[in-house]
């Protein structure tokens with residue numbers, strides 16, 4: 043049997059061989075398994091909310107339970123799942139392989155980041171069962187409500203704070219790794235686009251996350267000592283919290299989406315068997331998004347009472363930052379032109395990604411325009427929009443990448459037939475679940491509503507039915523991957539015929555990744 | 571789609587349609603091209619790919635054209651927004667106070683209402699604030715929305731064009747009763763409105779002695795959590811609360827108390843100090859929210875809610 047990083051004995055045994063390992067591949071898989079568990083938890087909460095909303099009035103639960111549910115769902119999906127997301131799970135595993143390195147620059151720091159993440163997650167989850175009960179503020183923790191509520195907000199916020207440390211350190215680690223550890227011959231413009239996207243993301247993590255850390259500390263100080271940063275009676279201002287929160291949380295949107303875009307840029311050339319169209323345009327648009335993404339946070343606050351001049355400037359900048367995303371989409375589609383395309387599951391998810399992400403992005407224009415923002419802000423239109431970009435965008439790309447790299451990570455191939463059925467169920471379920479929300483939102487249905495007026499019911503019913511189809515797809519997709527870990531055919535080192543470095547080593551790779559560090563002489567997508 | 575309930579609706583809707591038009595073209599273009607390529611160049615039909623690294627003129631085109639498009643969208647959105655923010659001189663002013671979880675409208679002549687009553691075809695300016703946490707006033711049919719922020723007065727305006735009754739929602743999450751923080755906008759014929767307005771003025775004319783506890787109880791959102799007829803809601807019923815013996819949790823320890831006046835006052839000003847057993851500690855503190863006179867009036871009112879009183883005259 044070939045040696046690989048699974049069967050090579052290390053210092054520790056059993057579970058310790060994982061939770062104390064500094065091997066980036068093991069750490070990546072640790073993140074991946076935790077995130078899968080959190081995703082399934084978040085999904086269950088989402089299904090419960092949808093069930094409650096199938097009819098007006100009380101269906102299953104009390105209002106306070108519903109409010110705790112959407113808070114948890116948001117906190118879990120954002121801070122425990124999608125912010126670590128692709129970089130922590132797949133980035134950890136693939137980044138050193140893709141640049142021909144043996145590990146990241148700081149393997150111990152990498153392990154510590156995972157520990158911060160998992161302790162933070164544990165603290166956040168403990169907050170549900172202790173103190174005044176599960177937090178009920180929404181994932182945005184807006185003051186003054188988050189200061190006044192008797193629920194266990196402080197502990198949840200502390201958990202998020204710890205996870206923020208994890209994210210910052212991961213960003214630092216990846217940026218350094220990309221600067222220092224590229225294989226000989228891998229110049230910046232020979233880096234795979236996935237690496238570019240992780241690089242841009244790393245900077246955002248490093249520079250934006252401290253802002254949320256400060257904000258959350260201020261919130262805790264308010265709760266414990268009543269200092270008055272945000273309390274108008276003491277000369278503070280609740281709007282300050284909104285600014286601070288979004289100064290982080292808007293760039294965080296790019297922490298979520300940039301790596302997904304990287305994965306898309308990675309998968310398209312392989313399945314089209316040709317080089318990517320506009321390599322530099324795609325690489326630079328990642329940097330552009332990361333840079334200008336800092337300047338548009340105010341678009342979450344167009345009705346907050348901010349000055350009209352500020353609203354105008356934030357609206358203008360928001361529109362400009364939309365352009366690089368558009369450029370990427372055009373280049374991806376152009377990369378199919380005169381290709382030789384194989385419609386395997388990863389590619390099917392990529393097509394779904396392009397369609398759903400376009401809908402998410404284009405409906406963002408409605409929110410960026412001041413006049414229409416006022417009408418849709420705080421409604422189901424927003425709920426639909428961010429599920430289209432985060433779920434239809436990031437999560438679909440994540441799933442695509444998971445299928446794409448599955449043979450590399452496990453050494454086996456997943457079952458193609460089942461994978462396609464799951465993809466179809468996911469796509470249909472997703473649109474049935476979320477598309478009606480655009481209509482509901484335009485009709486005025488507010489978000490975070492436990493109860494609603496009866497005329498909104500028909501579309502809510504459609505949406506709830508969609509959630510069942512979607513969940514079936516997710517479960518089938520995961521079942522297929524898990525089962526294939528045991529029963530899948532042996533994949534070989536390079537089942538897709540990929541040209542990037544991770545395909546030049548065995549599947550699964552050995553502990554030190556490459557027997558001999560490869561020498562790079564061409565661009566990443568060099569076919570023929 | 572609803573059309574033309576106010577002067578703003580049609581302008582907002584045309585911005586929306588403009589954006590939707592552009593979006594649809596882009597979406598169909600991108601998706602169509604993608605699907606066409608996937609079919610046309612599938613491996614069985616097109617086994618040898620051509621390596622095309624890029625095309626500078628094309629990159630320039632799809633950078634510049636979308637930039638121009640989004641600038642155009644920005645422009646129409648902003649133009650229409652400027653109109654939404656420019657309040658006519660003769661607008662009628664209504665002050666709005668949001669609190670957990672009710673709306674309160676005060677007119678220039680001192681009239682007050684829980685429903686927003688306004689005359690048709692006259693510009694109305696709402697000056698919005700909050701007594702406790704963030705809220706947001708949204709009237710979907712009118713295409714308007716603005717947050718209610720404590721310590722700050724935000725505004726919006728519109729001119730209703732059709733009489734009728736419209737939904738008014740709270741669209742900024744504000745706790746348990748958020749989804750119940752709904753009221754109506756009544757757009758009335760000029761004549762009907764004036765009749766109501768003059769009548770309402772008389773009622774709340776100054777000179778009346780002190781605030782009215784029963785009215786405060788409804789207006790300040792107490793009735794969202796407390797009943798006065800013995801039925802439990804989110805909070806305990808307040809029927810017969812005065813003089814009642816009960817178990818409360820003080821710093822997590824149970825103790826028996828009798829609800830005297832001091833206790834009632836403490837319940838309002840520092841509700842977390844003694845929490846009634848079996849209820850969540852969510853009663854909002856009224857400290858700094860209600861005036862001393864209002865607290866007195868509420869406590870007096872609570873004292874009147876005796877056990878044996880079935881019907882209370884007003």
Ligand code: HEM
Pocket residue numbers: 084085088089091092112113115116117119120123124179180181182425429432433437488489490491492509512
């Ligand atoms: C798996 C199926 C999912 C279902 C059924 C679902 C459903 C829902 C529902 C019903 C709401 C609440 C609407 C409201 O009352 O305002 C919601 C909110 C939210 N969802 Fe999901 N969702 C799912 C997946 C996701 C994913 C994958 C993400 C992100 C990666 C996500 C992120 C969020 C966020 C951030 C909120 C806002 C929470 C808040 O208002 O504080 N959801 N979702």
Ligand SMILES: [Cu+2]
Pocket residue numbers: 291292295338339341342
């Ligand atoms: Cu944003």
Ligand SMILES: [Cu+2]
Pocket residue numbers: 704705706740741742743744745747748749751
């Ligand atoms: Cu509310």
